[in-house]
Amino acid sequence: xxxxxxxxxxxxxxxxxxxxxxxxxxxxxxxxxxxxxxxxxxxxxxxxxxxxxxxxxxxxxxxxxxxxxxxxxxxxxxxxxxxxxxxxxxxxxxxxxxxxxxxxxxxxxxxxxxxxxxxxxxxxxxxxxxxxxxxxxxxxxxxxxxxxxxxxxxxxxxxx
Amino acid sequence: xxxxxxxxxxxxxxxxxxxxxxxxxxxxxxxxxxxxxxxxxxxxxxxxxxxxxxxxxxxxxxxxxxxxxxxxxxxxxxxxxxxxxxxxxxxxxxxxxxxxxxxxxxxxxxxxxxxxxxxxxxxxxxxxxxxxxxxxxxxxxxxxxxxxxxxxxxxxxxxxxxxxxxxxxxxxxxxxxxxxxxxxxxxxxxxxxxxxxxxxxxxxxxxxxxxxxxxxxxxxxxxxxxxxxxxxxxxxxxxxxxxxxxxxxxxxxxxxxxxxxxxxxxxxxxxxxxxxxxxxxxxxxxxxxxxxxxxxxxxxxxxxxxxxxxxxxxxxxxxxxxxxxxxxxxxxxxxxxxxxxxxxxxxxxxxxxxxxxxxxxxxxxxxxxxxxxxxxxxxxxx
Numbered sequence: 301x302x303x304x305x306x307x308x309x310x311x312x313x314x315x316x317x318x319x320x321x322x323x324x325x326x327x328x329x330x331x332x333x334x335x336x337x338x339x340x341x342x343x344x345x346x347x348x349x350x351x352x353x354x355x356x357x358x359x360x361x362x363x364x365x366x367x368x369x370x371x372x373x374x375x376x377x378x379x380x381x382x383x384x385x386x387x388x389x390x391x392x393x394x395x396x397x398x399x400x401x402x403x404x405x406x407x408x409x410x411x412x413x414x415x416x417x418x419x420x421x422x423x424x425x426x427x428x429x430x431x432x433x434x435x436x437x438x439x440x441x442x443x444x445x446x447x448x449x450x451x452x453x454x455x456x457x458x459x460x
Numbered sequence: 461x462x463x464x465x466x467x468x469x470x471x472x473x474x475x476x477x478x479x480x481x482x483x484x485x486x487x488x489x490x491x492x493x494x495x496x497x498x499x500x501x502x503x504x505x506x507x508x509x510x511x512x513x514x515x516x517x518x519x520x521x522x523x524x525x526x527x528x529x530x531x532x533x534x535x536x537x538x539x540x541x542x543x544x545x546x547x548x549x550x551x552x553x554x555x556x557x558x559x560x561x562x563x564x565x566x567x568x569x570x571x572x573x574x575x576x577x578x579x580x581x582x583x584x585x586x587x588x589x590x591x592x593x594x595x596x597x598x599x600x601x602x603x604x605x606x607x608x609x610x611x612x613x614x615x616x617x618x619x620x621x622x623x624x625x626x627x628x629x630x631x632x633x634x635x636x637x638x639x640x641x642x643x644x645x646x647x648x649x650x651x652x653x654x655x656x657x658x659x660x661x662x663x664x665x666x667x668x669x670x671x672x673x674x675x676x677x678x679x680x681x682x683x684x685x686x687x688x689x690x691x692x693x694x695x696x697x698x699x700x701x702x703x704x705x706x707x708x709x710x711x712x713x714x715x716x717x718x719x720x721x722x723x724x725x726x727x728x729x730x731x732x733x734x735x736x737x738x739x740x741x742x743x744x745x746x747x748x749x750x751x752x753x754x755x756x757x758x759x760x761x762x763x764x765x766x767x768x769x770x771x772x773x774x775x776x777x778x779x780x781x782x783x784x785x786x787x788x789x790x791x792x793x794x795x796x797x798x799x800x801x802x803x804x805x806x807x808x809x810x811x812x813x814x815x816x817x818x819x820x821x822x823x824x825x826x827x828x829x830x831x832x833x834x835x836x837x838x839x840x841x842x
Contacts, residue, residue, distance in 0.1 A: 307752070311825070321759040322752040322825075451498055458481040458491035458802050460581045460630070 304333050305342070312346040351447045353439065360407050362391075362436040363414045367402040367422070368429045377401060380427040389417050400432070411435065469585060474808045477792060481802045488831045490819040491802040493630065495695040495775070497749075497822075499732075500742035503694065506735035507728050515727055521719040522711075523551025523703075524730045530737045531703055539672040541681065547708040550715050551725045551733075555660050555702040556582060558687040561714040562656045562704065563590040563622070571621035576607060578778065578809035578816070580630045580658070587624075595620055598812055601780060604769050605632035609643050616647060622654040625673060628661040631809045631818040632778040633771020638671045645676045648683070654710075655684040660702075661774040663693030663743055666751045668772060674705070682707055685714075692774070693743055694736040699729040750775050753821040753828055760832045761819070764839060775822040778806070780815055784839065787814045798841070799834035 303323055307314065314322070319330045337343040352358045369380045377395050381402060385393040392405035408414040418433055440448050481487060498504075522528065528545035535541040543549050552558040559582060567573070569591040575583045577598045584594045595615050599605045625644075628635040636644070648655060657673035674681035689702025704714060718724075754770075757777055761768045767780040781791055788805035795801050806816030821828060 303748075303752070306748075314825075318756070318825075318829075321756040324755050453496075455489075455492050455494055455496065456482065457484075457487050457489040458478050458804065459493040460804070460808065 363406045364434045365404050366400040366432040368400045369427045487800045487802050489802040491804045494697040495822050497695040499696050503732050503735045507732040510731040519724045527730050527734050539675045543705045550704045550711050552702045554700045555687045555689040558702050558704040562685045565713040567592045574620050574623035578813045605634040624656045626658040628773020631776050633774045633776050635773040658687045665773040690733050690736050701729040701733045757821045777819045788817045799838045801831050801834045
């Protein structure tokens with residue numbers, strides 16, 4: 301992977317100036333590379349990873365739902381996946397190999413909302429055979445970042 | 461009470477400065493001589509499992525055979541070097557012990573040892589502790605802190621018993637290409653002397669391949685004690701595990717001393733080190749990070765008016781304060797007190813390096829950025 305992508309994936313807030321210093325490339329090279337990545341949909345979005353558990357007024361329920369579906373002729377899983385991921389409640393949607401097909405992440409203000417999404421919107425879809433809903437209790441690590449406890453710096457502040 | 465030659469090793473002004481740093485909270489420190497990464501998890505996990513299994517005994521004096529064997533393999537694939545794990549490799553307590561053992565094994569009182577400056581602080585100290593005499597080979601910034609062969613020839617006329625090489629260098633970050641090393645070896649080859657090659661930072665060489673000194677020639681291997689370890693490349697400083705490779709004669713002599721002074725390296729550290737040799741991906745990730753931070757720091761220091769050459773290895777910049785008309789100890793003290801940024805004054809690495817400071821880029825990018833903001837503010841306030 302290009303190092304510009306590697307660096308931005310870890311910290312999207314770095315300026316072009318910073319990227320220049322980190323990579324040794326010119327401003328122009330970096331700007332045109334980023335533009336290219338954005339255009340091609342390689343860079344999709346710049347977002348911030350927030351540890352929601354620490355946000356006081358953030359009370360939302362997250363559920364991971366396993367969905368078993370009937371694939372359709374010619375389009376396979378894509379059409380039914382689209383049917384599901386278009387719901388605004390669905391935050392993530394993946395097609396997996398194994399005992400079920402789609403894994404979706406649903407976020408709602410409380411358990412009831414998530415439950416009614418499953419019973420009223422998801423399950424009634426004719427291609428959906430079976431669902432299993434898992435409510436999330438605690439996030440330990442997200443996107444490679446450990447959320448629960450930061451590693452302490454134990455180095456002496458000065459040494460040879 | 462205390463022996464004269466130990467008493468003579470007076471703590472320099474540096475010690476006071478170090479105490480000042482150690483006593484100050486919330487310092488952004490670019491003065492640290494170790495990686496800011498924690499030892500990669502797979503290595504820590506190996507050590508934990510070994511503890512669970514009850515691996516807590518002594519090992520043979522020379523160290524775990526499995527580790528020596530893995531080191532032999534590593535040196536063969538990395539540098540095409542052949543060392544016999546049973547006779548030519550010794551596991552030491554960090555490279556520090558390897559260095560001490562090397563000097564203890566070969567020096568007679570008053571033997572001369574060439575030390576290249578700016579030097580890692582332990583070199584002259586250990587030569588003196590072993591009753592040797594230091595011949596300083598000073599390098600200059602205009603030569604990128606590399607050895608000037610002419611100066612080396614001059615010093616060789618004094619028939620030194622040994623020379624200590626260190627590349628990539630702490631503190632300068634200088635390292636050598638194959639032709640440069642060959643030039644040095646051609647001069648050394650003519651002499652009856654031992655090369656102690658401390659290549660602790662070999663895995664942290666940027667943009668060029670590290671050339672291991674004993675790989676230069678068969679005769680070079682015979683005359684060299686190769687010192688290395690796991691502290692820097694694998695971020696394992698606290699494990700204290702290093703190794704020495706050399707002729708069977710020298711390694712056996714070193715093992716003799718080692719068996720009386722420390723018996724063997726800590727077993728858990730040795731087990732962890734066997735795993736470290738497999739952690740190639742982790743080492744590469746850390747190296748890539750260092751390289752980016754180096755580029756960032758060098759560029760920023762240049763912008764602030766420091767004269768600094770691009771270090772080719774390790775994780776230090778050795779920057780000149782020439783422009784600021786400051787001696788480095790004063791500079792470091794004032795910077796610490798005013799802006800809470802710690803750097804190491806060049807004086808620590810040789811008396812003629814008072815105009816330099818060592819800054820470590822083994823630090824998060826956020827810390828480096830904040831340090832630069834503070835240094836800039838400090839310079840403006842002068």
